Structures are given as C-alpha cells and as structure tokens.
Amino acid sequence: MALRIQVLASGSKGNCIWVCSTKTRILIDTGLSGAEITRRLKQAGGDPAMLDGIIVSHEHRDHVNSVGIMSRRYDLPVLINEGTLGSLPPRITPFAETLIFKTGTTFKFGDLTIHPFSVPHDASDPVGFIIEENHTRLGICTDLGMATKLVVNYLSSCNALILESNHDPDLLLNGPYPWDLKKRISGKHGHLSNIDALKLAALTYNQNMKHLILAHLSETNNHPEIVESLFDKARLENEWFTLKVEVSSQDTIGSPVTL
Ligand SMILES: [Zn+2]
Numbered sequence: 001m002a003l004r005i006q007v008l009a010s011g012s013k014g015n016c017i018w019v020c021s022t023k024t025r026i027l028i029d030t031g032l033s034g035a036e037i038t039r040r041l042k043q044a045g046g047d048p049a050m051l052d053g054i055i056v057s058h059e060h061r062d063h064v065n066s067v068g069i070m071s072r073r074y075d076l077p078v079l080i081n082e083g084t085l086g087s088l089p090p091r092i093t094p095f096a097e098t099l100i101f102k103t104g105t106t107f108k109f110g111d112l113t114i115h116p117f118s119v120p121h122d123a124s125d126p127v128g129f130i131i132e133e134n135h136t137r138l139g140i141c142t143d144l145g146m147a148t149k150l151v152v153n154y155l156s157s158c159n160a161l162i163l164e165s166n167h168d169p170d171l172l173l174n175g176p177y178p179w180d181l182k183k184r185i186s187g188k189h190g191h192l193s194n195i196d197a198l199k200l201a202a203l204t205y206n207q208n209m210k211h212l213i214l215a216h217l218s219e220t221n222n223h224p225e226i227v228e229s230l231f232d233k234a235r236l237e238n239e240w241f242t243l244k245v246e247v248s249s250q251d252t253i254g255s256p257v258t259l
C-alpha cells in the first residue's frame with residue numbers, strides 16, 4: 001500500500017481527512033469536535049492513539065476546531081505554518097508539540113513527503129497540500145477562491161485529488177445569504193464553484209489520476225446531485241471514464257481510497 005485516504009467530514013461545519021501510508025498516519029484538519037472526530041476515525045477502522053500528527057491548512061474554525069484538544073489528548077504534533085499559528089483563536093492552543101512548516105517548502109513527515117502550496121483564500125497563510133509516498137501523489141485543495149497557475153501546477157500530476165466544489169453560482173446568487181457574504185464566497189479569496197472545480201479538474205486531469213473526491217460542498221448553496229450530474233456529464237464528454245468521482249459529505253464518512 002502506498003497511500004490510504006478517507007474523508008471523515010467535509011463542509012463548512014467541519015473538515016477532516018485521514019491519510020495513512022505504510023508507516024505514517026495523519027489527519028489533515030480537525031474541524032469537528034474531538035469526540036466526533038474520534039468516533040468517525042474509529043468507524044473508519046482507525047485509532048486516534050495510532051496517529052502520528054495533525055496538519056493544518058488554515059485557521060478557519062471548520063478546519064481547526066479541535067486541533068488543540070486532539071493534539072493534547074493523543075500527544076500529537078501539529079504541523080502548521082507561522083501565519084496560521086499566529087491567527088488561531090486563543091482557545092485552540094496549546095499543542096502537545098508544534099512543528100512549523102513553510103508554505104512553498106517541501107518537508108518530510110515519517111515516510112510522507114509533503115508539499116504545502118499557497119491558495120487564494122481569506123485567511124492568514126492558507127495552503128493546499130500534495131502528500132506523496134513512493135511517487136504516489138494525493139492533492140488536497142479546498143478553500144480557495146480561484147485556481148492560480150501555482151495551484152494548477154501543483155495539482156497536475158496527482159493520482160488522486162480532493163477538490164473543493166463549494167457552490168452552485170445560481171443557488172448562491174438567489175439564496176438567503178446577505179450580499180456581503182455572497183460576494184465573499186464567490187470572490188477571488190472565497191470558495192470554488194462547481195464550474196470552477198470542473199474546470200480545474202479538467203486542467204489537472206492526467207491518465208494516472210484515478211480518484212476525484214469533491215469536497216467542502218455548501219449545505220445552503222449546493223447539492224450533491226447537482227455536483228454528481230455535472231461531473232458525470234463531463235466524464236462522458238471527456239476521456240475520464242476510468243476516473244472514480246465521489247462527493248464527500250458533512251455528516252458521514254467517505255469511502256476509503258487506496259492508491
Ligand atoms: Zn473551510
């Protein structure tokens with residue numbers, strides 16, 4: 001096994017992705033309560049006592065809610081950049097151990113090689129990740145307002161991709177959110193729409209990409225069926241037939257993916 005991936009939660013109420021290699025087990029973001037993440041990890045066949053660390057993408061509550069609790073309870077190092085660390089609400093810290101990474105600088109953690117790259121989002125120093133083991137590459141890219149050239153470059157040679165497909169533009173425009181929030185979500189430092197996600201998936205698709213997991217769907221301005229039908233249509237129109245597309249959920253754990 002190179003990499004095993006499972007989304008434990010995805011959406012504006014909390015995000016958490018469990019990634020295991022042969023020797024290393026990590027969580028990317030812990031946006032639910034510690035009890036709920038523990039419950040979902042066990043449901044997925046994991047054990048929080050066997051984790052090696054938590055990696056943080058940015059300081060928004062839906063990504064960091066229980067990072068301090070999980071770190072202290074299970075004695076886990078937290079891998080985070082300076083900007084995100086400095087912007088955390090005080091209640092989140094301290095951590096059992098803090099390991100600082102630099103955005104744009106590749107680092108090793110256990111047998112994983114991790115490339116954190118900058119994404120445009122309204123946070124201090126938000127990042128996406130390429131997580132690599134033995135030339136198998138997983139791309140994780142949620143919470144971004146637009147796909148920059150840098151983002152496209154990083155995501156272009158992945159075997160699996162977890163990609164934000166946050167909102168349907170019409171549902172957002174005609175939905176109940178106040179105008180300022182609509183502008184924030186659809187802006188360059190907000191969240192990717194379904195169409196933006198499809199364009200980014202098309203730009204970064206390669207023949208080694210086997211799994212596409214669509215993530216961080218808005219519960220108010222999107223629906224899994226809209227995303228599924230958009231991507232199903234694209235799969236038929238493009239040469240994506242072998243690509244498995246899954247839409248992740250806020251309330252239930254996703255299927256395990258092994259690369
Ligand atoms: Zn988020």
Ligand SMILES: [Zn+2]
Nearest residue numbers: 058060121143
């Ligand atoms: Zn965010």
